[in-house]
Amino acid sequence: MNIKSWYTRYRGLAMIITGTAILLAALVVVLLRPSVPEAKATWLWDTRLVESHTEDIIEFAKEQGVTTIFLQIGNEVADASYQRFIAAAAQAKMEVHALNGHPEWALREQRKEATRFLNWVKQYNKESKPEERFAGVQFDVEPYLLKSWSTEQEAMVEQWMESARVWVESARRDQLKIGAALPFWLDGIEHEELGEGRDLRQWMVDKFDYVAIMAYRDAAEAIYEVSRATLEEADEQNKQVWVGVELTESMEGPGVSFYEQSLSSVKQELNELVSLVGKHSSFEGVAVHSYESWRNKQETKIAQKTDDTSGEEVSP
Numbered sequence: 001m002n003i004k005s006w007y008t009r010y011r012g013l014a015m016i017i018t019g020t021a022i023l024l025a026a027l028v029v030v031l032l033r034p035s036v037p038e039a040k041a042t043w044l045w046d047t048r049l050v051e052s053h054t055e056d057i058i059e060f061a062k063e064q065g066v067t068t069i070f071l072q073i074g075n076e077v078a079d080a081s082y083q084r085f086i087a088a089a090a091q092a093k094m095e096v097h098a099l100n101g102h103p104e105w106a107l108r109e110q111r112k113e114a115t116r117f118l119n120w121v122k123q124y125n126k127e128s129k130p131e132e133r134f135a136g137v138q139f140d141v142e143p144y145l146l147k148s149w150s151t152e153q154e155a156m157v158e159q160w161m162e163s164a165r166v167w168v169e170s171a172r173r174d175q176l177k178i179g180a181a182l183p184f185w186l187d188g189i190e191h192e193e194l195g196e197g198r199d200l201r202q203w204m205v206d207k208f209d210y211v212a213i214m215a216y217r218d219a220a221e222a223i224y225e226v227s228r229a230t231l232e233e234a235d236e237q238n239k240q241v242w243v244g245v246e247l248t249e250s251m252e253g254p255g256v257s258f259y260e261q262s263l264s265s266v267k268q269e270l271n272e273l274v275s276l277v278g279k280h281s282s283f284e285g286v287a288v289h290s291y292e293s294w295r296n297k298q299e300t301k302i303a304q305k306t307d308d309t310s311g312e313e314v315s316p
Contacts, residue, residue: 039285040066041212041242043099046292047074050085058088060295067285068242070099070138070181070212073117079124083132090131097179101140106160114139118167122174136177138212139167144183157191157200168207179210181244184226205233210240212287216256218246220272227277234282242287243277245270247294259293263301 042061044050049057050071061069069089086096098121104110118137125133141163143149143156164180171178186201194203205211211234215227227243234241247266250257258266270286277283288294
């Protein structure tokens with residue numbers, strides 16, 4: 001029997017076998033897919049930790065599935081310490097982004113401070129080995145925290161946009177990835193320079209390579225609700241979005257931070273969050289604020305387990 005005759009006789013069987021194989025392959029992919037993606041990020045503010053706690057930081061980050069660290073830049077830390085830390089992170093397949101910013105940086109008269117920071121990162125990268133270089137920069141500039149925001153918002157928004165253009169153009173001249181930490185409510189801000197029907201959220205997503213949206217709420221659905229507009233905009237623009245969650249104690253009232261929740265409760269909410277945002281192509285992962293609070297919550301859990309175990313051993 002030739003091949004053509006065999007295929008004609010058993011074509012139906014071949015189609016069933018092929019279909020079954022495809023179904024089994026898809027099932028394996030679903031079963032092996034983790035409930036939470038490996039990609040997580042965290043903000044590390046205490047820069048001095050990289051001088052003597054590099055191994056601890058990298059080990060913890062690796063255990064938690066962190067792939068990106070937003071590292072605050074401090075003048076008191078030597079370049080050699082950054083180089084050792086970034087090289088260790090690279091070895092663990094993590095990126096490190098230089099993080100800095102002040103509310104005043106959005107204003108024209110303070111823009112030189114932001115430029116100085118950006119130039120320092122560029123010069124540092126030029127003088128460092130490839131594995132020791134920052135993979136990007138993140139600006140955490142929040143002019144809405146200034147007292148004058150309520151009375152001079154229009155002028156401040158204009159200067160903020162102007163400053164952002166300068167930073168992005170400067171970073172891209174050196175092929176340096178640039179992102180921004182942003183609040184979730186920028187879709188409520190309009191300006192004549194944005195154009196009709198456009199808001200500040202759309203503009204910021206368009207300008208930066210990625211944004212870390214500060215979607216600080218203490219429940220998955222609430223986090224997604226305040227993130228959705230940014231995610232949808234980034235989907236259209238083919239940009240990246242880190243969805244930020246808060247573990248640090250908040251002074252903004254209830255419903256903002258996971259500070260008072262157990263680590264197991266936080267993980268459960270993040271699992272649910274990922275299932276909600278995973279459909280967005282722009283979703284890069286969950287960004288935890290901050291490393292210090294995250295580490296403290298983990299250590300508190302370990303201490304509690306140790307205490308419970310000790311209590312069981314001495315109980316009658």
